Amino acid sequence: MRKGTKIVISIIVALLVIVGGFYIYASHAAAGHIPGHVYEYTSVSGNQKAYMTFAQSGDEVIVTPDKNKALQASNSTADFEKVYKAQAKEGKWNYKADGSKLTISKTQNKQVSLWQYNNVLVLGKKMHSSSFTYQIANAGQGLDKKATNFEQIK
Amino acid sequence: MKINNKTRLGAGFLTAILASAAIATTTVAHANSVTGSPEEQADITNWIANTPQQVSNNMAMQHINVNHLNGVRYVIQWGDTLWSISHATGISIAKLCYDNNIRNANMIYAGNVLILNRDGYVPDDFDPDIDPYVVAQTKVTINNGPQIVNINVQPDAIKQYYDNSNNSNTTNIYKANSDNSSQATSKKDDSDSDSEDSSSSSDISVSDIVDGLEKANDNDKLSFKEADDDSDIKDADELDIDSDDIAKDVKDKDYDDLLDKIKDALDSDDDSDVTIYVQEDGDEIHIYASSDKSDEDSNDSEDSSDSNDEDTDSDSSNQSADTNDDTEEDDD
Numbered sequence: 217m218r219k220g221t222k223i224v225i226s227i228i229v230a231l232l233v234i235v236g237g238f239y240i241y242a243s244h245a246a247a248g249h250i251p252g253h254v255y256e257y258t259s260v261s262g263n264q265k266a267y268m269t270f271a272q273s274g275d276e277v278i279v280t281p282d283k284n285k286a287l288q289a290s291n292s293t294a295d296f297e298k299v300y301k302a303q304a305k306e307g308k309w310n311y312k313a314d315g316s317k318l319t320i321s322k323t324q325n326k327q328v329s330l331w332q333y334n335n336v337l338v339l340g341k342k343m344h345s346s347s348f349t350y351q352i353a354n355a356g357q358g359l360d361k362k363a364t365n366f367e368q369i370k
Numbered sequence: 371m372k373i374n375n376k377t378r379l380g381a382g383f384l385t386a387i388l389a390s391a392a393i394a395t396t397t398v399a400h401a402n403s404v405t406g407s408p409e410e411q412a413d414i415t416n417w418i419a420n421t422p423q424q425v426s427n428n429m430a431m432q433h434i435n436v437n438h439l440n441g442v443r444y445v446i447q448w449g450d451t452l453w454s455i456s457h458a459t460g461i462s463i464a465k466l467c468y469d470n471n472i473r474n475a476n477m478i479y480a481g482n483v484l485i486l487n488r489d490g491y492v493p494d495d496f497d498p499d500i501d502p503y504v505v506a507q508t509k510v511t512i513n514n515g516p517q518i519v520n521i522n523v524q525p526d527a528i529k530q531y532y533d534n535s536n537n538s539n540t541t542n543i544y545k546a547n548s549d550n551s552s553q554a555t556s557k558k559d560d561s562d563s564d565s566e567d568s569s570s571s572s573d574i575s576v577s578d579i580v581d582g583l584e585k586a587n588d589n590d591k592l593s594f595k596e597a598d599d600d601s602d603i604k605d606a607d608e609l610d611i612d613s614d615d616i617a618k619d620v621k622d623k624d625y626d627d628l629l630d631k632i633k634d635a636l637d638s639d640d641d642s643d644v645t646i647y648v649q650e651d652g653d654e655i656h657i658y659a660s661s662d663k664s665d666e667d668s669n670d671s672e673d674s675s676d677s678n679d680e681d682t683d684s685d686s687s688n689q690s691a692d693t694n695d696d697t698e699e700d701d702d
Contacts, residue, residue, distance in 0.1 A: 226531045248567055257414070261406070264415040279418055304434045306419040306451070306503045310525035317523040322417060325501060326626065328542055332521045344613070350412045356512030357519050357544035360409040370685045 227330070245338035247313035254290045254370040255343070256283070260362045267294065268320070268366070270311060274298055277311040277320060283369075290370050327353035333364065341368040406448075408514035416448035416480070419505050422457035425450060429458065436460070439486040448480045452502040459486055467498040473621075478505040499621050511545040576650045582625035583632075584648065590641070592632075597649035597658065606647055606660035609635040616655045632657060 226334040248362055254273040278289045278299055284336030289299035303309075307324035319332040329352045333345035343366040351357040410416070420428075428447045429436060436459055444455075445479045451471070469485050472478065533620060576596045583594045599605045611631050619628035636659055647658040 224436045230576045259413045259415045260409045261413070264413065266415045266418055277533065279414070281415070281418055281424060281688050282421055306505075308527075310527040312523050312525040314523045318523060319525060320414065320650075321525050321528045323407070323528070323531065324504065326624075328531065329417060330521045330524065330528070331412075333525055348522055349511075350535055351519065351521055352417060352512065353542050353544065355417075355544065355546060356408075358408070358412065358413065358513040358517075359515040359519055360412055361515070362409045364413075 221232060239337075241335045243316040243335065244370070246316070246318050246336045246343060249320070249338050249343070249368070250311075250313050252290070254286050255366040256369050258365045258367075260360065260364060264341075267369075269299075271296055271300075275310045277309045278303060279309045279320065279322070286305055290334060301337050318343075329353045342366065343368075390569050393605045408512050411448075411512045417505055419503060420447070420449035420451055420454045425454045425458035439488045442486045444484045444486050446478055446480055446482050446484055446506050448506060450478070450480070451504060452478065452500065454607050455484065456502065459488075461486060461488055462492070463497060463500070463502045464492045464498065465490070467500060468492045468496050471500050472500070478504075478506050478654055479509050481509070482506075487534050495528070499618065508546050576648050576655070578646050579620055579625075579628075579655065582623060582629060583629055583648070586625040586629045589633075592644055592646060592647065594646045597647040601659070602656045603649060606645075606658035609646075609657045609659055611635050613654045613656070616657065620655060632659075635659075 217304055233254075245269060250270045253270055255268045255270070257268055265281070265283075267278075267280055267283050269276065269280075269286045269289040272293060272340075276296075278286060278296070280286050280303065285299055289296045304360045307322045309320060309322055311318065311320045313319075316336050317332055318336050319330055321331075322329045330350065331352075332349040334348060335346040337344045345364050345366075347359060347361045348364060385631075406416075425447075427437065428450070429444060432444060434442050434444055439459055439461065446455075452463050452466055452617075455461075456466060458548065459466075465487070467473065469487050469490070478484070580594045580596050587594070595602070609632060615631060616628065619625065619631070636644060642661050645660045647660065649656045649658065
């Protein structure tokens with residue numbers, strides 16, 4: 217084998233390793249990046265926003281359309297608990313990030329709804345999900361192959 | 371000259387096609403502002419309670435002046451709650467319920483029309499049993515892909531909830547309320563079809579209660595049957611449960627709570643199989659318990675209702691989160 221060919225193959229292999237390594241890292245980084253931060257979620261249609269403040273520890277998350285409230289909740293653990301309790305009457309929200317999946321649940325009147333975001337890639341302050349699986353109480357269940365985005369705002 | 375005319379004609383025809391397509395697109399987009407595609411309907415933003423400010427914005431988009439609410443029609447949007455609508459309009463929740471014949475707040479639907487009327491009064495005895503913080507529901511089951519899915523990454527709180535409530539996830543039904551009620555109330559007549567947004571205990575049949583209790587039950591020694599006549603309950607004892615409490619649980623469809631009351635009323639030391647009979651007497655629901663021995667005589671007449679109950683259970687479990695993997699799909 218010629219020296220030039222060997223160099224080209226080596227470069228390709230190195231690139232594959234770098235890209236593959238980055239993909240594996242990005243697709244398994246959600247659990248480490250989320251706690252204690254506020255994310256702006258953009259809906260499937262692109263014209264709806266929601267704000268999610270993830271607890272510093274534990275599995276609680278505040279999900280609200282009110283950006284100020286979400287930011288306020290991230291100031292301290294006490295602020296988080298205060299907002300979380302105030303919003304509990306509208307449903308309790310929890311989350312779990314594991315591997316490339318992020319699931320957010322809502323419990324209200326003993327009914328549980330779940331949204332599992334699949335193939336979550338963490339790219340700096342942005343998270344991208346290529347699809348989501350849902351089970352919504354008294355509404356439906358299924359798999360939507362529509363991309364959604366989360367952007368860390370705090 | 372002929373060529374010019376043809377060209378003009380062709381250009382006009384093309385313009386007409388493009389214009390009609392644009393108009394159609396606009397119409398569809400407008401119609402979808404509430405309902406949306408299944409992907410949009412399932413989006414989590416639709417299931418987060420709107421703030422009163424968002425409701426006010428929605429009303430402004432519908433050209434509603436909140437200072438002149440005298441029978442104005444408002445199209446309920448995703449995320450709306452009676453609480454947020456009440457705060458946006460200044461109309462009390464009771465008034466909203468009374469004017470719109472809402473007796474169960476779990477049954478307001480996105481896309482439905484809500485009459486906003488500041489004038490008038492609410493009778494003192496009007497006491498809707500509602501949770502004003504429940505977001506608007508859907509009338510049509512949301513699905514455009516696999517019928518059954520599995521969500522394998524679940525928050526710890528949800529796992530604990532399922533563990534504590536002992537398989538209570540089977541009470542989660544992942545299809546639209548209207549679909550559920552059409553199954554459960556198939557025996558009813560259609561005279562109240564214009565008030566499908568609401569339900570009361572008197573609208574719920576005894577068979578619905580039996581079905582609900584069967585689904586909530588996790589005790590093999592308990593079974594539930596409908597008492598067709600007094601002969602069914604001649605050997606049974608009526609349980610000491612307040613009829614108002616029963617009515618409230620039935621109205622809320624809170625069969626877990628009703629089951630707890632039944633268990634409390636039963637003799638906890640008795641290990642024998644117990645059949646619970648549910649009987650309707652006018653507006654009141656009575657619940658009776660019969661031990662295994664006295665139940666055997668009536669088994670024959672109840673077989674058909676048993677099989678119906680089982681069918682309903684299996685149907686429900688097929689929609690639950692923990693259904694088996696054989697038909698499940700997931701996007702890995």
